[in-house]
Amino acid sequence: MRHVTDNGFAERRKAAAEAKQQLLKKFETAPKPTDPEVVAKQEERKAIAAAREARRAEREQLKREERDRKLAEAEALANAAALEAKAKAEAQEAEMSNRIARVVADDAERKAERDRRYAARKARQR
Numbered sequence: 001m002r003h004v005t006d007n008g009f010a011e012r013r014k015a016a017a018e019a020k021q022q023l024l025k026k027f028e029t030a031p032k033p034t035d036p037e038v039v040a041k042q043e044e045r046k047a048i049a050a051a052r053e054a055r056r057a058e059r060e061q062l063k064r065e066e067r068d069r070k071l072a073e074a075e076a077l078a079n080a081a082a083l084e085a086k087a088k089a090e091a092q093e094a095e096m097s098n099r100i101a102r103v104v105a106d107d108a109e110r111k112a113e114r115d116r117r118y119a120a121r122k123a124r125q126r
Contacts, residue, residue, distance in 0.1 A: 007015070031038050 033039075
């Protein structure tokens, strides 16, 4: 007994030919590359791509400016820290020089006092 859904070779071949004809008809009715609608869509896509590229370039420019600003700030902070460290070192050196000068002056004063006492003692002995 034959099945109702069983297609013979001729029916399958006919169905394949019809499917091929439908595909060809579909491609024939598709818009051509020169159609105004297709050209308009392409122009719109180009405009969108150009706008996207412009926004990307602007973002990159902003990132570069931000990075340069941060580098300048970091450099300024480093310079300020270096100047502060230099000033601190100079202040410490000046303080050390002042201490040394005071110690030398105190030593000279003590020596002068000692010499004065010695001279006074010698004067008393004569």
